[in-house]
Amino acid sequence: MKENQYDYIIVGAGSAGCVLANRLTEDSDKKVLLLETGGSDKSIFIQMPTALSIPMNTKKYAWQFETEPEPWLDNRRMHCPRGKVLGGSSSINGMVYVRGHARDFDEWHAGGADGWHYRNVLPYFRKSETWAFGGDDYRGDQGPLGVNNGNNMQNPLYSAFVRSGVDAGYFETDDYNGARQEGFGAMHMTVKNGRRWSTANAYLRPAMARPNLTVVTHALVHRVLLDGKTATGVRYEQGGKVHDVTATGEVILCAGSIGSPHLLQLSGIGNREVLEQAGIGVNHELPGVGENLQDHLEFYFQFRCKQPVSLNRRLDWWNKLKIGVRWILKKDGLGATNHFESCGFIRSKAGIEWPDLQYHFLPAAMRYDGKEAFEGDGFQLHVGHNKPKSRGFVHVQSADPKQPPSIRFNYLQQEADREGFRDCVRLTREIISQPAMDEYRGAEIQPGEQVQSDEEIDAFVRQAVESAYHPSCSCKMGTDELAVVDPETRVHGISNLRVVDSSIFPTIPNGNLNAPTIMVAERAADLIRGREPLQSADVPVVMDEQWQARQRPGNARRAVT
Known part of the structure; x- marks a missing residue:
């Protein structure tokens, strides 16, 4: 040759x-x-x-x-x-390691990508990864891609966010990449031995x-x-x-x-x-x-934090230096995580079969360039409507x-996409208002409590949304x-x-x-x-059996009207 x-x-x-x-x-x-x-x-x-x-x-x-x-x-x-x-x-x-919902791939197959349904692609997800907590019918344990949960939600804000989702009537899921995506739980990342585990x-x-x-x-x-x-x-x-x-x-x-x-x-x-x-x-x-x-588009829903537990106090040059030195020496600590350690996947309304809204929770209030959004403690949720038309x-x-x-x-060209972001604002406020967040939740910084009507939300979203880079x-x-x-x-x-x-x-997955x-x-x-x-994997996919009638299992009607 x-x-x-x-x-x-x-x-x-x-x-x-x-x-x-x-x-x-x-x-x-x-x-x-x-x-x-x-x-x-x-x-x-x-x-x-x-x-x-x-x-x-x-x-x-x-x-x-x-x-x-x-x-x-x-x-x-x-x-x-x-x-x-x-x-x-x-x-x-x-x-962030999110496979997407099983129905996303069934949607591919039904739309003409023959053979790309969930039962055929799941074995390749398993082949690609080594999940830190061991393999099963859904997760791999011998693949090249290292996947874990960073620092295992040591910051109390992570678990408070998960509890707030449960308080609001949603599922808690122990593995959104497993049998059930819908719900709140720990988020997974492609990190191995403290390092970015890129391809x-x-x-x-x-x-x-x-x-x-x-x-x-x-x-x-x-x-x-x-x-x-x-x-x-x-x-x-x-x-x-x-x-x-x-x-x-x-x-x-x-x-x-x-x-x-x-x-x-x-x-x-x-x-x-x-x-x-x-x-x-x-x-x-x-x-x-x-x-x-x-x-995917997303915006940052930001709140002040009443307790001195957020990462905002670690964003000065001295703390960043200490985090970096520790990572260089030990490959652990705050340098070894992307800080998105808890998350949520929910449906925006009754009649939607699988989740179309996604949350990344961050125990800090900052911009994507890593700079502080304001002085003092805060936290934020990256939230977006994930099935755009x-x-x-x-x-x-x-x-x-x-x-x-x-x-x-042509972001937000379709009314359904604009409606999805209105749901993001109203459902998020309800979730963060739950008792689990009471000891942490301070004033709403963004969008701000004055943003209430459809018109006000639409105007805010047009100015605030950013690409999720997908x-x-x-x-x-x-x-x-x-x-x-x-x-x-x-x-x-x-x-x-x-x-x-x-x-x-063919279509973008939910994640x-x-x-x-x-x-x-x-x-x-x-x-x-x-x-x-x-060989195809015929495994159960756990859904809300009453998805046509309710927006969440803890509430038989649509939560926000």
């Missing part, structure tokens, strides 16, 4: 690409090239969990994309960072010891090379020099929900009108490329691969006219080309996206290798 010739070329060393690099090189006779635009992930700010806000906001480690003005958010431009480093977005994310640490580093894997960093891929309707390789630039490399097997795009549709469009694959406007010749018309874009797009702007694409999510669904999997890949992850109409990342989700992205890559690896899929 020639030096610039490989069996598989993987574009993007992120959450999916690192998984594929590992699994495909398990076949020692297969030569694999992994291309990544970014560089090393060995920075302390990436590896130390508590420093999560730094790499996300650093140009060296993340594409700092910005949306077009969002019409339903008062024309705000929204920040959309994507990983540009080994590990991709798993090296810059919040490390670079979990999957790529072990694979880099294999002679059949070549990893090239600082490589900007220009386009996929085509011979008619067959992918033959890619063209990339490194250090000012352009290289063409050949794939005798397949080219696999793992560049994420912004990068993968953009690369397809740069290669002349996509909507004819979009390509022609950008001055790109049409090699293959595929109208769904870059469409169907979805994301609004859809956006990623559109190439130029044949120049260095020019970013046009991105617009862009997805822009190269959807299925068989309809907007589908980009088939249920085998192959690009419709192009041979030897696949997309494997969160862009192929953070790192875990399902890793699952997709694990399952895709078996599809690519022609292996028999793992």
Whole structure:
């Protein structure tokens, strides 16, 4: 085999690409090239969990994309960072491990992604992880991905939040990634031995010891090379020099929900009108490329804390230094957690079958850049409506691969999404007003008690919501006219080309996206290798049997009218 010739070329060393690099090189006779635009992930700010806000906001480690003005958010431009480093977005994310609800994957299957229902994907979730508390029918105990609960909710605010959810009539769930997602409980994170356990640490580093894997960093891929309707390789630039490399097997795009549709469009694959406007010749018309874009929004519900127990008193430079030194020496303490150690998943109203609202609880009141929101003690809930109806797009702007694409999510375009955020405000106030929070709950800082009517809530949300950094669904999997890949992850109409990342989700799951992205890559690896899929898992999924009639089990009517 020639030096610039490989069996598989993987574009993007992120959450999916690192998984594929590992699994495909398990076949020692297969030569694999992994291309990544970014560089090393060995920075302390990436590896130390508590420093999560730094790499996300650093140009060296993340594409700092910005949306077009969002019409339903008062024309705000929204920040959309994507990983540009080994590990991709798993090296810059919040490390929260949420698989999504079982019904999310049944929804994929029913929508045309045949075979991607829950019983088929659960074995791949199990294969990918080692759960700190041991494996069972739902959790894995032999996988590369370390998952735990950080500091096991030592701060009393975490458990008070869980109790407040129970006081309000909701379930308590001992494992939202297990039989029952709905309810309040401990939150899980991808941390192992005190370090961020990105896919670079979990999957790529072990694979880099294999002679059949070549990893090239600082490589900007220009386009996929085509011979008619067959992918033959890619063209990339490194250090000012352009290289063409050949794939005798397949080219696999793992560049994420912004990068993968953009690369397809740069290669002349996509909507004819979009390509022609950008001055790109049409090699293959595929109208769904870059469409169907979805994301989660969230805002911070902030309260003052009456007890001196919040993390706000640890945000000065001296305490941060002590936390950092302890982490360097021992890999434990407050440096070894993302601080999101309890959470909740609830349904916004009766008639919704599975949760559509999510809470991340933080025992501090701060901004995403890690700075204090106000002086004194506080706590906050990151809350959002997780099953949006609004859809956006990623559109190439130029044949120049260095020019970013046009991105617009059309956040809150649909009335159902706006209604979901009104429910967020009213249900959250009710939860935090429960007796379990009495000794901690101070004044409401944000939104503020003056925000009450639908109009006032809508105005607040338009100004306050931020992306939860979960862009997805822009190269959807299925068989309809907007589908980009088939249920085998192959690009419709192009041979030897696949997309494997969160862009192929047909709909966005109820939760953070790192875990399902890793699952997709694990399952895709078996599809690519022609292996028999793992045996399906027919396990119970615990739901509220009266979901059609009630919003929560402790209350037979909708709680907020």
